[in-house]
Amino acid sequence: DTGVSQDPRHKITKRGQNVTFRCDPISEHNRLYWYRQTLGQGPEFLTYFQNEAQLEKSRLLSDRFSAERPKGSFSTLEIQRTEQGDSAMYLCASSSGQTAYEQYFGPGTRLTVT
Amino acid sequence: AQSVTQLDSQVPVFEEAPVELRCNYSSSVSVYLFWYVQYPNQGLQLLLKYLSGSTLVKSINGFEAEFNKSQTSFHLRKPSVHISDTAEYFCAVSLSGNTGKLIFGQGTTLQVKP
Numbered sequence: 559d560t561g562v563s564q565d566p567r568h569k570i571t572k573r574g575q576n577v578t579f580r581c582d583p584i585s586e587h588n589r590l591y592w593y594r595q596t597l598g599q600g601p602e603f604l605t606y607f608q609n610e611a612q613l614e615k616s617r618l619l620s621d622r623f624s625a626e627r628p629k630g631s632f633s634t635l636e637i638q639r640t641e642q643g644d645s646a647m648y649l650c651a652s653s654s655g656q657t658a659y660e661q662y663f664g665p666g667t668r669l670t671v672t
Numbered sequence: 673a674q675s676v677t678q679l680d681s682q683v684p685v686f687e688e689a690p691v692e693l694r695c696n697y698s699s700s701v702s703v704y705l706f707w708y709v710q711y712p713n714q715g716l717q718l719l720l721k722y723l724s725g726s727t728l729v730k731s732i733n734g735f736e737a738e739f740n741k742s743q744t745s746f747h748l749r750k751p752s753v754h755i756s757d758t759a760e761y762f763c764a765v766s767l768s769g770n771t772g773k774l775i776f777g778q779g780t781t782l783q784v785k786p
Contacts, residue, residue, distance in 0.1 A: 562715075589771075589772060591772075591773060591774075593774075598681075598778070598779075599778055599779070600676075600678075600762050600764070600776030600777050600778050600779050601716070601762070601774070601776050602776070603773045603774065603775065606771050606772070606773055608771075613771060614771050614773065649715075649716070651716075653772060659704050659706075659721065659723060659766055659772055660718060660721065661718070661772065661774065662718075663708075663715045663716040663717070664715055665714070665715040666715060
């Protein structure tokens with residue numbers, strides 16, 4: 559399978575703990591996006607990378623959230639001191655420079671904060 | 673700021689009946705328009721897109737959408753639905769010439785009944 563993969567698929571954590579999610583984009587894609595989707599809502603943009611550079615961050619991304627994309631390949635999204643309001647599905651998507659507007663989504667990581 | 677409104681949260685319809693899922697957007701600049709579909713327990717998949725050219729775009733499985741600039745709409749239609757079309761449908765916009773980040777509507781659940 560050469561699609562976008564995310565790990566883990568599910569994460570249950572206690573409030574106050576730190577969590578890290580990983581996204582592996584389609585190998586030739588240089589653009590990578592993170593979105594967050596809560597129940598009954600559409601995905602909301604969090605952040606965008608072009609290669610290893612983080613070029614845009616949403617105001618939704620508080621200082622407890624940090625994302626990296628070392629070497630322009632996989633990306634990680636870390637949430638520090640999790641809160642119950644962080645419970646959501648975290649989606650990763652990638653696209654190529656030629657077809658930047660065709661984003662391919664991974665299956666998502668469902669985070670539950672208890 | 674850009675926004676997307678999907679006017680119906682749920683659309684129940686009988687198999688082989690026609691369906692229309694409505695989408696309106698708000699933007700002061702040119703946008704690209706998309707419909708994504710999310711089948712149960714699966715990730716988001718691009719269904720169709722409008723970037724430029726013909727305002728009527730079609731998918732391989734019989735859906736079509738028409739870009740109406742004057743009404744700022746991008747409604748999705750299918751003349752005859754199947755049970756397998758049961759899914760969540762998301763309308764999204766992206767600013768032309770921008771990072772490619774997507775702004776999604778709230779989603780419409782299409783429930784096809786036998």
